Amino acid sequence: MNVLEQIQQGVISYKPPAVKAACELALSEGLEPQRIVQEGLIAGMAVVGGKFRRNEVFVPEVMIAARAMQAGLSVVKPLLSHSEVKALGTVVIGTVKGDMHDIGKNLVAMMLEGAGFHVVDLGINTAPLRFVQAVQENAAQVVGISSLITNTLPSMKETIQALQQAGLRRQVKIIVGGAPVSQAFADKLGADAYAADAAAAVDKVKEMLGLAV
Amino acid sequence: MGRDLPTVIIAERINPTGRQRFAADLLRGDLTYVKEEALRQAAAGAEILDVNVGVAGIDEPQALREAVRLVMDTVEQPLCLDSSNPEALAAALDVYRGKALVNSVTAEEASLAEILPLVAQHRAAVVALPHDERGISPDPGERIRLAGRILERAAALGISASDVIVDAIVMAVSADGGAALVTLETLRRLRDELGVNTTVGASNISFGLPDRLTLNLTFLAMAIQNGLTAPITDPLLPGLRRLCRSADLILAKDEWAMRYLDDYRRYPPS
Numbered sequence: 081m082n083v084l085e086q087i088q089q090g091v092i093s094y095k096p097p098a099v100k101a102a103c104e105l106a107l108s109e110g111l112e113p114q115r116i117v118q119e120g121l122i123a124g125m126a127v128v129g130g131k132f133r134r135n136e137v138f139v140p141e142v143m144i145a146a147r148a149m150q151a152g153l154s155v156v157k158p159l160l161s162h163s164e165v166k167a168l169g170t171v172v173i174g175t176v177k178g179d180m181h182d183i184g185k186n187l188v189a190m191m192l193e194g195a196g197f198h199v200v201d202l203g204i205n206t207a208p209l210r211f212v213q214a215v216q217e218n219a220a221q222v223v224g225i226s227s228l229i230t231n232t233l234p235s236m237k238e239t240i241q242a243l244q245q246a247g248l249r250r251q252v253k254i255i256v257g258g259a260p261v262s263q264a265f266a267d268k269l270g271a272d273a274y275a276a277d278a279a280a281a282v283d284k285v286k287e288m289l290g291l292a293v
Numbered sequence: 294m295g296r297d298l299p300t301v302i303i304a305e306r307i308n309p310t311g312r313q314r315f316a317a318d319l320l321r322g323d324l325t326y327v328k329e330e331a332l333r334q335a336a337a338g339a340e341i342l343d344v345n346v347g348v349a350g351i352d353e354p355q356a357l358r359e360a361v362r363l364v365m366d367t368v369e370q371p372l373c374l375d376s377s378n379p380e381a382l383a384a385a386l387d388v389y390r391g392k393a394l395v396n397s398v399t400a401e402e403a404s405l406a407e408i409l410p411l412v413a414q415h416r417a418a419v420v421a422l423p424h425d426e427r428g429i430s431p432d433p434g435e436r437i438r439l440a441g442r443i444l445e446r447a448a449a450l451g452i453s454a455s456d457v458i459v460d461a462i463v464m465a466v467s468a469d470g471g472a473a474l475v476t477l478e479t480l481r482r483l484r485d486e487l488g489v490n491t492t493v494g495a496s497n498i499s500f501g502l503p504d505r506l507t508l509n510l511t512f513l514a515m516a517i518q519n520g521l522t523a524p525i526t527d528p529l530l531p532g533l534r535r536l537c538r539s540a541d542l543i544l545a546k547d548e549w550a551m552r553y554l555d556d557y558r559r560y561p562p563s
Contacts, residue, residue, distance in 0.1 A: 139467035139501025180428045183468045183500065204428050230310075230347030231377035259310045265349040 083109060084120045087152060091124025094144040096151035099124075103152040113159040118196065121152045125194030132191075133279040139187065142278075146190040168195070169289055172214040172252075173224035174202030176235035181228035184258065187278040188224060195282045197222075208235070208242035215248050222285055225271075227258040236261075237269055253288040257281060294458075294490050294522055299546050300537040301523040303373055303394075303492065304339030306330045307364070309348050316348045319356060327360050328367050335368040337528040338560070341394060342368065344385075345375035354384035361385045373420070373525075379407040386415040393417040396525075397460065400425040400439040405446050412447070418456040419447070420492060423479075429462055431469075433478040436462065440487060458490040458523055459483050461516075466508075467501035473512060477519045484520030495526040506530060514540050535560070 081089065083106040090099035099121070106116045128145040131137040137145075171192050175185050182204050189199045200218050202210055211223060223243065227236045236256060243249055255273040256266050266274035272288055275281035283293045294301050307330045309316040315326050331342060344364055346356040357376055364372060365388075373394040374385045382395055397420040398408040412419045423439035430436055440459045447457050461479040464472040476493060483491050498512045499505035510532055513524060517540040528534055538556045541547040 135503070138503060139465070140470075143468065180424060183465055186468070205426065229377060230349060230353075233349050260347060260349055262313065262316070262349065268350065 083111065084116070084123075087116065087120030088124035088127065091121060091145050091148045091152070092127050094141060094148055096144075096148040099148045099152040100155055103155040107155065107159070113156045116156050117153070117160070121149045121156075122194060122196045125149050125191075129191055129194060129279055129282065133277075139183075142187065142190065146194060149194055168197045168286075168291065169222060170198040170200065170218050170220040171222040171224055171285060172200045172202065172211060172218060172220040173226070174206035174211060174214075175204040175226045175228070176232050176239060177205055177207050178235055179227050179229055179232040180204050181226070181258070184228065184278070185224075185226040188226070188257065188275075188281045191278045191282050192224075192285060195286070197285070206239075208239040211239050212242050212246045212248065215243065215252055216246070220252060221289060222253045222255060224281065224285075225254065225256045227256075227261060230260045233260060233265070240269055240271065253285075255281060255284055255288070296484055296488070296490075296520065296522065297546055298522070299541040299552055300517055300521070301340045302338065302528050302534065302537060303341040303343055303523055303525040304334040304337075304528045305343050305494070305496075305525050306334055306527055306529065307343060307360070308345040308375070310345070319346050319348050320351055322356075322359075324360055324363050327363055331364045331367045334528050335370055338534040338556070339370060339528040341373050341523070342370050343373040343375045343396060343525060345396075346381075347376060347378075353378050353381040357381040358384040358388050362388055365390060374417075377404075379411060382408070383411055386411060386417060389415070389417075394420065394458070396420040397422050398443060399423075400442050402426070405443065409447055409450050409452065412456075413450040413452050418458065419452065421447075421457050421459045422462065423459060424462065429464070431471075431475055433475055433482055436475075436479045437482050437486060440483060440489070444487065444489070454487070454489055458492050459487070460492050460494070461521070463493045463495060463497040463512075465500035465502075466498055473498060473515075477515060480516055480520040490522045491520055492523045492525050493521060495524045506532075509533075510536050513537070517541070518544060 086102040132142050173189050189201045193199050225236050253272040256271045257275050263274045273284040275284045286293050318326050344360050346360050373396050375396040376382050395412050395417050398404050399422045421443040423436040461476050463476050466472050495513050496509050499508035538553045542550050542553045
């Protein structure tokens with residue numbers, strides 16, 4: 081097994097220390113940091129994402145796989161140039177104002193990172209203006225908005241309006257999700273996409289940016 | 294409902310979240326499913342029926358009022374009016390006969406100011422979620438503190454502690470391995486320090502995991518021992534009602550096993 085396969089295997093079998101060690105080994109062998117990320121960490125996470133979609137692995141396994149990936153990234157990331165970090169694009173993500181739910185949003189964030197995106201996670205109870213600021217500060221291409229309660233759905237609308245008013249609507253693609261959200265509601269809001277689960281969210285984000293799914 | 298009394302099942306199935314067809318029916322004003330679920334859950338042994346009609350784009354005050362009317366005319370069980378929209382709650386409380394349970398108030402200032410006066414005005418009871426603007430605390434002590442704040446604010450409006458059911462808040466163990474322990478400790482302290490009735494949305498525990506039934510039932514038994522008096526759950530889950538009756542018997546909340554045996558006769562093992 082070469083070192084890139086070791087990294088993949090470490091992510092797939094949820095072993096943060098093994099992934100970290102394999103990344104250090106890869107660097108000492110002179111592999112390009114970008115290649116370690118793409119062909120090691122992200123390739124491993126893609127396998128986990130596929131299994132998750134097929135119900136072969138479950139939420140705790142995705143979480144620990146993401147942690148393994150992060151352990152590897154902590155070694156490699158400092159060596160990546162700025163442009164390399166943002167290879168696929170930047171996604172700002174958060175749960176809307178008034179809503180405290182975060183598991184689904186966290187899963188989407190992890191899967192996006194695992195797919196190679198730079199993710200800016202604003203957390204829960206996020207005011208519309210914080211979304212706007214984060215898009216401006218990070219020159220994001222995508223905004224992900226989560227709402228799990230019917231009563232906070234208006235916050236979703238306000239967030240999209242705030243992005244419009246700030247003149248950012250053409251710059252960013254908007255994807256929405258959460259239990260009470262549907263494709264029909266997303267259309268009504270004027271969002272660019274709706275995803276029913278974390279794996280679908282990654283596909284939709286790639287699709288919106290014209291990347292291969 | 295109380296610490297030495299049998300467990301009360303609040304039935305959760307009249308809720309369109311995650312049920313696309315029910316959501317579509319509600320948007321068209323078709324309440325057939327509401328009626329069917331009311332009958333089905335009552336037959337399965339539900340003691341209180343939660344009614345939630347929250348769908349994106351619905352006229353919630355009108356929809357909740359009509360759904361509550363229909364369920365009241367269909368079954369005898371008391372209802373739990375479930376919405377975070379004060380106007381919807383007011384509309385439903387206006388037509389409700391008897392003592393309603395309102396679901397829910399939080400420790401957020403806006404929620405305390407909007408929901409509690411409605412509860413007081415209609416002499417209803419209320420489910421209290423002990424979180425504030427900062428979100429849900431992983432610290433049982435903080436949840437107890439916020440529950441205490443809600444109880445104080447309720448008392449100031451003449452709502453007695455016996456009319457407040459505190460939700461100990463269940464988070465998924467798939468995302469945080471310690472989540473259930475936090476809930477169980479919160480339940481114990483709510484019982485021992487505040488002496489209040491308690492609820493949980495029991496099925497949250499198993500989010501993201503396979504074979505949710507076993508996890509849900511196992512957690513429910515543990516929660517009842519730790520002070521849970523009125524879970525919000527799905528009474529159609531196989532074994533759920535009998536588990537509650539069994540736990541009550543084991544914890545000496547069912548003298549001479551009368552309820553357990555009544556349950557056995559009413560629902561004989563197949």
